[in-house]
């Protein structure tokens with residue numbers, strides 16, 4: 001078991017990255033229910049992210065999405081973030097929204113479309129340079145809907161070529177994270193459908209390329225913590241897009257559907273000593289708050305990650321190792337479950353008080369008057385995909 005002081009230090013240093021698009025209006029293909037007070041531009045998204053960070057003390061970075069967060073002056077945006085006490089995190093590229101991308105982006109059969117897509121990825125690296133971001137996050141909607149529609153193999157070659165050009169443009173302290181997703185929007189083949197495909201491309205590219213695991217992007221029943229353990233072992237885990245799901249890519253609040261899964265994932269992180277920021281694992285949220293108020297939902301998500309991490313730190317690792325070594329299956333499982341069932345919320349509340357934070361960040365948010373203020377000040381808030 002990590003001693004209390006070490007566990008407290010680990011929790012205090014852990015940062016969860018929130019996503020700019022989660023502060024904006026979002027919905028399903030059936031309906032977007034607009035909410036009062038949502039940000040009208042990227043600056044206001046950063047303001048909201050800063051509120052989450054101030055209340056939790058645990059959300060120091062915010063991911064951007066280009067072009068949804070396109071601005072004229074990225075240096076100014078980064079300075080605005082800094083002034084609010086947060087930093088720009090991963091830059092998420094978007095090569096899925098233009099009409100040109102109907103048959104794909106970096107895997108498209110037309111070299112002209114591939115050029116356009118690759119140029120966008122390079123532009124995102126320029127934005128990293130301007131904002132100080134060290135992470136380029138790539139998710140490709142590329143794939144096919146019908147057998148025979150395109151060559152599965154040729155598409156892999158095209159993907160590798162575009163990734164190579166992008167990788168070679170990365171600066172010394174920059175990296176690329178390649179996200180996989182089983183299906184959607186393509187329904188027959190997806191060009192980066194699983195961790196293995198992402199892993200092999202990252203391996204071919206080099207040390208600055210790593211896999212990012214979006215917890216909602218697997219077939220039902222997939223053992224995600226196994227993937228975490230495997231990728232950690234090979235140094236190829238770059239981070240997470242956290243969210244939870246009941247059916248497919250639901251993008252619900254992390255820890256809402258299956259807190260035990262989140263605990264099991266965080267146990268792999270803790271036991272590989274990969275929690276500290278130096279380990280380079282980005283704990284990002286990729287969620288959409290379609291019916292719940294956004295800022296408190298994001299606070300809830302940050303707290304859920306923190307809570308499951310605290311439980312993982314609470315596992316009696318010495319006793320667990322002994323039980324494992326001696327083949328005591330029941331004891332090992334009991335130790336594991338005991339940590340999961342132990343309520344760490346009072347301890348986390350104490351920690352917050354020690355940091356000068358409110359022990360209950362959601363209640364503090366409701367008391368702050370911020371929701372009323374933004375509802376009055378901001379008229380005509382953005383939809384997540386605005387400007388694309």
Ligand code: AOS
Pocket residue numbers: 021065092139179181214241249286
């Ligand atoms: C899409 O399903 C992915 O989860 C991506 O991470 C995507 O870029 C993100 O949701 C923002 O659009």
Ligand code: ZN
Pocket residue numbers: 139179214241286
């Ligand atoms: Zn994602």
Ligand code: ZN
Pocket residue numbers: 181214216217249286
């Ligand atoms: Zn997704």
